[in-house]
Amino acid sequence: GAVVSQHPSWVICKSGTSVKIECRSLDFQATTMFWYRQFPKQSLMLMATSNEGSKATYEQGVEKDKFLINHASLTLSTLTVTSAHPEDSSFYICSAWVPGELFFGEGSRLTVL
Amino acid sequence: DQQVKQNSPSLSVQEGRISILNCDYTNSMFDYFLWYKKYPAEGPTFLISISSIKDKNEDGRFTVFLNKSAKHLSLHIVPSQPGDSAVYFCAASDRVQGAQKLVFGQGTRLTINP
Numbered sequence: 001g002a003v004v005s006q007h008p009s010w011v012i013c014k015s016g017t018s019v020k021i022e023c024r025s026l027d028f029q030a031t032t033m034f035w036y037r038q039f040p041k042q043s044l045m046l047m048a049t050s051n052e053g054s055k056a057t058y059e060q061g062v063e064k065d066k067f068l069i070n071h072a073s074l075t076l077s078t079l080t081v082t083s084a085h086p087e088d089s090s091f092y093i094c095s096a097w098v099p100g101e102l103f104f105g106e107g108s109r110l111t112v113l
Numbered sequence: 114d115q116q117v118k119q120n121s122p123s124l125s126v127q128e129g130r131i132s133i134l135n136c137d138y139t140n141s142m143f144d145y146f147l148w149y150k151k152y153p154a155e156g157p158t159f160l161i162s163i164s165s166i167k168d169k170n171e172d173g174r175f176t177v178f179l180n181k182s183a184k185h186l187s188l189h190i191v192p193s194q195p196g197d198s199a200v201y202f203c204a205a206s207d208r209v210q211g212a213q214k215l216v217f218g219q220g221t222r223l224t225i226n227p
Contacts, residue, residue: 006156009154041122041219041220042219043117043202043217043218043219044217046215046216091154093157095156101159103159104157104158105156106154107154107155107156
């Protein structure tokens with residue numbers, strides 16, 4: 001099946017720094033990718049829809065200036081957590097839609113000290 | 114407002130027995146439902162789905178049942194195996210947003226005991 005890869009899997013950063021997470025579709029082209037966030041023992045919350053070549057669509061309550069999303073090519077979407085704070089520590093997961101199915105990346109765990 | 118709810122945070126089942134995971138939803142516009150399995154520190158993997166025009170879909174050991182009048186769906190795993198131990202999420206979508214934009218439940222942690 002289709003493969004979606006995320007990098008890095010784990011990242012630890014200091015408060016105030018910015019962190020970039022990459023999401024790649026390895027064997028298919030994805031015009032649309034999605035970014036989710038999961039807090040411990042909670043549901044996956046959709047943060048934004050990333051559209052290739054255009055601006056991302058953010059869900060209500062998600063700060064677009066805080067979570068910068070870029071979908072520069074059909075195989076790559078990036079999520080940048082700017083000026084990260086400890087409350088941004090979470091598990092971030094991307095997904096890509098192949099007609100009929102949604103494929104998820106392995107996830108990236110961010111810990112902000 | 115939690116549109117998709119999994120009221121049981123955890124479930125423990127004996128190996129070989131049936132596991133039943135439940136999910137309730139409130140949005141009557143949802144017409145496509147999916148179940149995902151998730152291991153710690155990994156992304157979810159797709160298990161099985163069902164369209165609202167059906168009431169049952171079966172794939173090997175996994176069967177999903179949908180009761181639209183009750184706005185309830187369930188995932189049956191039989192027989193349960195130790196490798197089934199994971200967190201299971203149900204998800205739903207509607208025609209407007211498309212099946213790619215999903216609303217997830219909180220998840221149920223399934224533990225299969227040998």
